[in-house]
Amino acid sequence: MPNSLRIRLVNQTTSSNVYAFITGLAIQHNMARVFLTANGRDLYYPESPPAGKILQPLDQDCAIPLGAPGNAMTITIPQMAGGRIWFSAEKPLTFLRNPGGPGGGATLVEPSVLNPSDPNAGVDFAFCEFTLNNDQLFANITYVDFVPRLPIALTLQTRGGAVQHVSGMAPDGLERVCAGLREQAARDGWPWDRLIVQPQGYDRPLRALNPTHGNAVGASFDDYFEPLVEEAWKKYSVSQHPQQQRSESPEKKRHHRFRLPLFSRGPEPPSPAFSFPSRPTATLRINTQAAFGILEGYVPPGSAELVIGGDESFARPTTADILGCNSGPFATGPSPKRNAIIPRLAAAFQRGCICAVADHPSDPATFYPTSSQCRANHYARVVHECNLDGKGYAFAYDDVQPDGGADQSGKVNAGDPDVFVVAVGGLEAYVGDRLP
Structure with missing residues (x-):
């Protein structure tokens, strides 16, 4: 794996004032914060x-100007972890420093879409994520925080010639997302439309927030997923089903009676009419896609927890747990088995298919039911619908897919990267694994 990689940045907007910023942790420099400068x-x-x-x-000036529409600029990055390629239109982004950062350097204060006093609050910006290390280049487009006005597309060609492409959205992608959120709000009455951010004086939306951040704009989803959780707990609960036992025939009873010595005879106890064997209404099956294999899950009698794989117990998640994927029962820990279950279980709730099918990860055809009574992350649904190829990280575990299934997450990766193209603006967006 090379110590550095060239990246081709392409301006596919209609503006000549587009800037790129490259940030990350320098793997070969004690994991200190690093920028590329303006050159x-x-x-x-x-x-x-x-x-x-x-x-x-x-x-130092770290705003890399991309030039006129259609222009491309080649940059060179070192090995970096937690890298981001940021883009802004019409105005450069503002990054600030605080004391006590990694590797002896500064702590970086990055642009925020949640803080109205942030100097970037009104700036049109977007970013994609990447890591370049000894093993591979891994990059993805992300909507885990918000949908930007500036679409991003990725293309990676390996030294062997294979090409991977993530299309992103068309130039009007954000408008399409906003239309979908408004339609869903009208359908089910939840505040999907309030996730749309359009500052005063703007003639069109600036971005749409992920519902994880809904409280920042007065869009509360408290108790949204609780009916789905209740339905799942009922479906996978072990219930008591009375079954009538067959009575012995009179002949058999007489036979038993005469076989016993007279002094041991006494009144025969009545045979119970019913027994109560336990069995689950349905059995949840989680394919860990790891050495643990497929694990079964159910809610035992008298328990409030879902038990998967015999010994991993999960309390009922709240809406906040489901949207964030990292709290309550979805907090990871020292158990590799539990950590393999969590992404697949959380994704099944996010996608609203936990009860539709018992085997997870499930086929994408089961994702995001649109009935007004069905609960799912409709922000994620709309995001996937508005990406030209349906790909893009819309929540933390959006890379969960069935074995052999199509990628949902909008990633490219390879251990032998050769050509890496990052385009911003969507004007020449296309579908298909080929170079631009």
């Missing part, structure tokens, strides 16, 4: 400000 080649390691001095500006 797209040199590295800048922001120093930690003195203790007590916060929100300090960068002391």
Whole structure:
């Protein structure tokens, strides 16, 4: 694997004022924060400000201008973890420094879509994510926080010639997402439409937030998923089913009676008319897609927890647990078995298919039922519908798929990357694994 990689950034917007910023952790520099400078080649390691001095500006220019529409610029990145390629239109982004960051450098204050006082709150920006290490290049488009106005597409060609492409959205992708959110709000009465961010004075939406961040814009989804959780607990509960036992024939009773010595005879106890064997109404099956194989799950009698694989117990998740995928029963820990279950169980709730089928991960045809009575993350549904190839990370475990299933997450990866193209704007968006 190379120590560096060239990336071709392409301006597919209608603006000549588009900027890129490259951030990440420098793997070969003690995991310190690193930027590419404005020339797209040199590295800048922001120093930690003195203790007590916060929100300090960068002391180098890191805004990489992409030039006129249709222009392409080639940059070179070192090995980086947690990398992001940020884009902004009409105005560069503002990054700030706080003391005490990794590798002895600064803590980076990144642009926020949730803080109205953030200097980037009104800026049209987007980002994609990547990691380049000794094993591979891994990159993906993401909607885990928000849908931006600026669409991003990825294309990766390996040294062997194979091409992977993630299409992203068309230039009007955000408008389509907003229309879908409004339609869903009208259908079920939940505040999907309030996730749309359109600042005062703007003639069109700036972005749409993931419902995980709904409270920041007054879009509360409290108790939204609880009916689905209740339905799942009922479906996978072990219930008591009375079964009538067959009575012995009079002949058999007489035979038993005469076989016993007279002194041992006494009144025969009545045979119970019913027994109560336990059996689940339905059995949940989680394919861990790991050494643990397929694990069965059910709610035992008298229990409030779902038990999967015999020894991993899951309390009922709340809506916040489901949307965030990292709290309550979905918090990961030291058990590899549990950590293999969590993404698949959380994804089944997010996609609203936990009860529709018992085997998970399930086929994408089961995802996101649209009935007004069905609960699912309709932000994620709309996002997938508005991406030209249906791909894109819309929640934390959106890479969960059945064995042999089509990728949902909008990622490209390879251990031998050769050509990596990142296009912003969507003007020449296309579908298919080929170079632009």
